[in-house]
Amino acid sequence: MDMTLLVALPIILPLLFGAVSLTLLKNHKAQRWLAVIGTFSILLAACALMWHCQQHGIIVLEVGSWPAPFGIVLVADLLSAIMVLLAAITGVATALYSLKTVLTRFERFGYYPLLHLLLAGVNGAFLTGDIFNLYVWFEVLLVASFALLIQGGERAQMEGAIKYVTLNLLSSALFLTAIGLLYGLVGSLNMADIAQRLTQVEDQRMVTVVAMLFLIAFSIKAAAFPLFFWLPASYHTPQVAVSAIFAGLLTKVGVYALYRVFTLIFNSEVEFTHNILLWMAVLTMLTGVLGAAAQFEVRRILSFHIISQIGYMMLGLALYTPLALIGGVFYIMHHIIVKANLFLVAGLIYRLRGSFELKRLGGLYKDHPGLAVLFLIPALSLAGVPPLSGFFAKFILIKAGVEAHAWWAVGIALLVGLLTLYSMMKIWNEVFWKAVPSPAPAIPAPGGNGLLYCITGSLAAMTIAIGLFAEPIYQLAQQAATQLLNPQLYINAVLGAD
Amino acid sequence: MTTLMAILIGCLYAAAIYMMLRRSVVKLVIGLILLSNGANLLIFTAAGLQRGVPPLIDKGQQMIAGAAADPLAQALILTAIVISFGVLAFAVVLIHRACEVVQTDDMNEMKGTD
Amino acid sequence: MTSRFNMRSLILSTGATLLLPLLILFSLFLLLRGHNEPGGGFIGGLVAAAAISLKLFAEDYRAARTMLRVHPLQLVGVGLVLAAGASLPALFVGESFFTAQWWTLNLPILGSLKLSTPLIFDIGVYLGVVGSVLTVVFTLAEAEHS
Incomplete structure (x- = not known):
């Protein structure tokens, strides 16, 4: 069988599984099985893709045999392969977690098909080499996320969903505008072809204008400062499994798009564009962590921390040195696993205590020491405590900042790390350490959490593994960063070396 | 013609943003519809306006002789229209449900999650 | 049913009975015509x-729900299976993913009939559009209904 098919598998598998699952709408048992088999098969495909990518370099698939600048191409370079693998891991964790936690009335409204569709959209966005196709995949994952977000139909969900839908549609319209202008400038949609032709455009100011439009569109998706308000308004409202996959993947699609576009296409006026990125990164870090300090609901604190972590990832792109990009890729790998895990732990806390409010929680350390450990591992990793994954991610970025003499960015990154630790300790003290407040809230689901412990436990193990075996992960990130810094590799792979 | 289209697109964007900044959710949806239409027109204009020259290759020829309209831009717009149709249909249902649940269409009343 | 929706008119319901099969036939005509001429799965589905x-x-x-028999979302599912499945036959003849495949059927009286994966894809689109539009319409009607 053709090796290039591997690039299509992470997209076509969830689509097929989702479609079959949708035809069996009334058969919930079959849907659950399909969710588990489907996500595991995506994981297998993602692993194979990753392996091939590392062995053979960038893999390109010309869909429908239409040659490169004319047809749609699917491209898997190392960054894409890494993102697809992480998406698959998050997908498996969420699907398994959903088996226990998702209520039957949500299953009736197509919870599992939507989960598949969301994964198809995310993987499509990671793998496509065509800028308009990227827009299409963004819309696919948005529609799936809209529907997942409002399942349940409570007041808070509706209010959050309106903000989420509006700002994301605004961002899509800006994205479309930018594509239109870009197409007017260069007459191509293939990203590699665009990158090649942009150098020949006479009016470089126009190119910068289009770059700014892309920056705004993707920053809304990535929830960067000052365009993040939809995220804390909506991410804490749906079911925990949905929150976890959103937190792990959705904003990271925006970050991925920023990485792709600002390394491959808009790399000529780095002083201007990446300087703006640097400011945004720093302010995103700071506002996110300060917002978290003012919150007293577990999921809202975690939501604000997503924003501050996005800042670190953007910092890697903004500094635009080899080491900084390595740090950025490393950070994305660490963050997706840790963040999804924290939300899953929050779900366990809710199952054991019936609340997300810090005031009404307490005494979990005494009753469930295992859960306390499972919380501490990702929480300390998020804050950057050695030897967990977050320490190395932050360390590489800060070293890159020092080398680039971006002193104030380094200072703020360190300060934000400290404040993150404060925030995590706040949750630790309130939820685990202090005594149970009286009256204790009713417990909704007392037993049968073995599977959920297993899932969070394996994600926590991955966090430790990334920390302990940082060297191979670092090398992987280094290879990915090398590809990002040499866009000619990508262009040659897609269009053929001439 | 291009200037005229540019002015029209500008008006559409301005009207869309104005509607989105109003307090009523219904006007928000109207704003979103105008915005997606504006973006479609922009693609159409940016790809170059050609009048009365369909991109058809004559029998026996291999290429189009002379200038022709750009079919790719039209394909993009068609795709974008279909997508925005689907997404906006969803948004309308959502807002209908939201108005039922929240019992108001005033955005200022929807501050529960801020 | 609320009072403002209860506007059953004899002309409309008689007309609808006559129009319904015609419209469905017309939609199938649009679907099949779509390969070389204006038409196609999307417009036919609409x-x-x-x-x-x-x-x-x-x-x-x-009445509309009983006429459809299945849940509209199931139609979307079948449509997606067909559309996504249309990408696969190319793999069995060793061509790139999603490459169009053509088969010619020689029927005794009617002459030759050309079948292809784009046709399967278009039928998938048709079902997908019917299903998703009706999901939205039914959701709104249901809200009015209760």
């Missing part, structure tokens, strides 16, 4: 969805 919506306006929500 016409079919409009036909069923007409049933909904002429009679009521329940």
Whole structure:
């Protein structure tokens, strides 16, 4: 069988599984099985893709045999392969977690098909080499996320969903505008072809204008400062499994798009564009962590921390040195696993205590020491405590900042790390350490959490593994960063070396 | 013609943003519809306006002789229209449900999650 | 059913009974015509969805639901299976993913009939559009209904 098919598998598998699952709408048992088999098969495909990518370099698939600048191409370079693998891991964790936690009335409204569709959209966005196709995949994952977000139909969900839908549609319209202008400038949609032709455009100011439009569109998706308000308004409202996959993947699609576009296409006026990125990164870090300090609901604190972590990832792109990009890729790998895990732990806390409010929680350390450990591992990793994954991610970025003499960015990154630790300790003290407040809230689901412990436990193990075996992960990130810094590799792979 | 289209697109964007900044959710949806239409027109204009020259290759020829309209831009717009149709249909249902649940269409009343 | 929706008119319901099969046939015509001429799965699906919506306006929500027999989301599912499945036959003849495949059937009286994966894809689109439009319409009608 053709090796290039591997690039299509992470997209076509969830689509097929989702479609079959949708035809069996009334058969919930079959849907659950399909969710588990489907996500595991995506994981297998993602692993194979990753392996091939590392062995053979960038893999390109010309869909429908239409040659490169004319047809749609699917491209898997190392960054894409890494993102697809992480998406698959998050997908498996969420699907398994959903088996226990998702209520039957949500299953009736197509919870599992939507989960598949969301994964198809995310993987499509990671793998496509065509800028308009990227827009299409963004819309696919948005529609799936809209529907997942409002399942349940409570007041808070509706209010959050309106903000989420509006700002994301605004961002899509800006994205479309930018594509239109870009197409007017260069007459191509293939990203590699665009990158090649942009150098020949006479009016470089126009190119910068289009770059700014892309920056705004993707920053809304990535929830960067000052365009993040939809995220804390909506991410804490749906079911925990949905929150976890959103937190792990959705904003990271925006970050991925920023990485792709600002390394491959808009790399000529780095002083201007990446300087703006640097400011945004720093302010995103700071506002996110300060917002978290003012919150007293577990999921809202975690939501604000997503924003501050996005800042670190953007910092890697903004500094635009080899080491900084390595740090950025490393950070994305660490963050997706840790963040999804924290939300899953929050779900366990809710199952054991019936609340997300810090005031009404307490005494979990005494009753469930295992859960306390499972919380501490990702929480300390998020804050950057050695030897967990977050320490190395932050360390590489800060070293890159020092080398680039971006002193104030380094200072703020360190300060934000400290404040993150404060925030995590706040949750630790309130939820685990202090005594149970009286009256204790009713417990909704007392037993049968073995599977959920297993899932969070394996994600926590991955966090430790990334920390302990940082060297191979670092090398992987280094290879990915090398590809990002040499866009000619990508262009040659897609269009053929001439 | 291009200037005229540019002015029209500008008006559409301005009207869309104005509607989105109003307090009523219904006007928000109207704003979103105008915005997606504006973006479609922009693609159409940016790809170059050609009048009365369909991109058809004559029998026996291999290429189009002379200038022709750009079919790719039209394909993009068609795709974008279909997508925005689907997404906006969803948004309308959502807002209908939201108005039922929240019992108001005033955005200022929807501050529960801020 | 609320009072403002209860506007059953004899002309509309008689007209709808006559129009419904015609509209469905027309939608199939558009679907099959779409390969070389204006038409196709999307527009055909919209016409079919409009036909069923007409049933909904002429009679009521329940009549339209019973006429469809299955849940509209299941139609979307079948459509997606067909559309995604249309990408696969190319793999068995060793061509790139999603490459169009053509088969010619020689029928005794009618002559030769050309079948292809784009046709399967288009039928998938048709079902997907019918299903998703009707999901939206039914959701809104259901809210009005209760």
